[in-house]
Amino acid sequence: MKGEKDKGKYLQPKRSWKQEIQRNWALYVLIMPAFVLAIIFCYVPMGGLIMAFQNYKPWLGITGSEFVGMENFKQIFVFQESYQAIINTLIIAVSKIILGLIVPIVIALLLNEVSNVGLKKGIQTLVYLPHFLSWVTVAGMMRDVLGLDGIVNSAIQRLGMEPIFFLGEAGMYRQIIVLSDLWKGFGFGMIVYLAAISNIDQSLYEAAQMDGANRFQQTLHITLPGIAPMIIVMATLSLGNVLNAGFDQIYNTYSPLTYSTGDIIDTYVYRQSLINGQYSFGTAVGLFKSGISFMLTVIAYKLAYKFAGYRIF
């Protein structure tokens, strides 16, 4: 795998670009649709980031608006709301990353101990399902299930306690967000680990059994080390998500009651810019987020390559 890049170099005679186009023109034609779409919808908007350094007014346009340098960025930490949104983002995203890493590994190891193939398949079928539901659907379900007349509150009332308006409690909001995200994603997160487990050489287990190792020891000394490279890849790649707290989920479940603990960078940007018309400030906050995420993702890919030989392409 590592030698692939060098190998290609030697096999290909150095040609001029003119010869290259003549020979491989069909390949360039095939790439054209994707290339054009990427330019228009990915690269042109990057040019619009200049707004973050302006005091953009829609009637003056990008070319006519006043240039203010770093002014918008300075304000990010001055405003209580944007500062709080950054803190909330970090707390929610990091909690999601940690639980989203550990829980799928544990469940995959437990599922590996189920010897009945039908039962195992059945469990897998059910736990993958929530991943494919949209956050609008899940938010609708959460509003119903956790609502005052919902099934959770009717159980609570039957136990003789007061009903709780779960989605309106700022003190509970982050926990609800992190747990519902885990509910939706843990099953799908298991797939890579189950695949890694099935790739482990079965003769290792046979040898361990001969030596008298019990199932727990086998899990500890064969299965876990066997999936360690995958765990390292997933852990390092998740670094790029430190500022991704999940717009879809929060936007569809939060309310002014929970802004103090649940408003994140993405929802704040949306409200400030497209609702309140603060285009430049919203763009600056967005750029602050995507700039840091970009650096973290690059570092993550480098680490994943260094420790586990993982490459994007």
Next chain:
Amino acid sequence: MRRVSFSRKIFVVINTIFLVSLALLCVLPLVNLLAISFSGKAAANSGIVTFWPVDPTILAYQKTLQNSNFVRSLEISFARTILGTLLSMFVITTAGYALSKDFRGRTPLMWFFVFTMLFGGGLIPSYMVNTSLGLKNNFLVYILPGAFSCYNLILIMNFFRSIPKALEEAALIDGASFFDVLLKIFLPLSKAGLATVALFTMVGHWNEWFTGILYMSDTKNYPLASFLQVIVVQGNQQDLALDPTSAAAMSERTIKASQIFIGVLPILLVYPFLQKYFVKGMIVGAVKE
């Protein structure tokens, strides 16, 4: 047979009970919703419905499917899912095939595409660009900006790379063009990979709700996902709801539940196919040799 110790037996029983409960926990909210959608008004409002309908009725579904706003949004959802998936598959299979070859422009082009995965203009600049292209209040906004996805491109490219080179070389020597090779060799051999990516793209389109909210001024142009966002999440019944007389006969809760469930139904229908492919597809596409 190996001797099974007592502690192992206890572990197996507890483990099985735990995993089965966990699996049920993943679908019970959906079952609860389904039960509510088929329950009578009084039962649904009083919160006594658990996992089986009380006073069963299909009134909510009848009313929902008679609501012309709902049916229109359903049509828009189907249209964008089918057209969007076709366009997206065309764009990424052509590029994915070309990039599976080793040629001089490959590395710079790959970096050009991968960069779109790492960095972007973000919400407001994209909104401005799309608006200035005339995509506001235009159906094309559902399918054009999202048609190219670098992640899917890499998946498809890795599938194509796993096809033996000898097949292609033989065809090229016999005088076939790159286009022939793509159509007659690569596409038929990559059915599993293409199915995986197509199904994921379809689910993505079906579930996508933000574009409608952002770019359509008239709620009548919303796809179902945006429609549900307005009705279920914002709780705004004004523009899209039933006429007042039929609304009075119904529980708002059963109506919402039935609408959510109709929205989930297509996903449930393709789920068996999805599951058949995605495990294999994800692994082959993601893990390179």
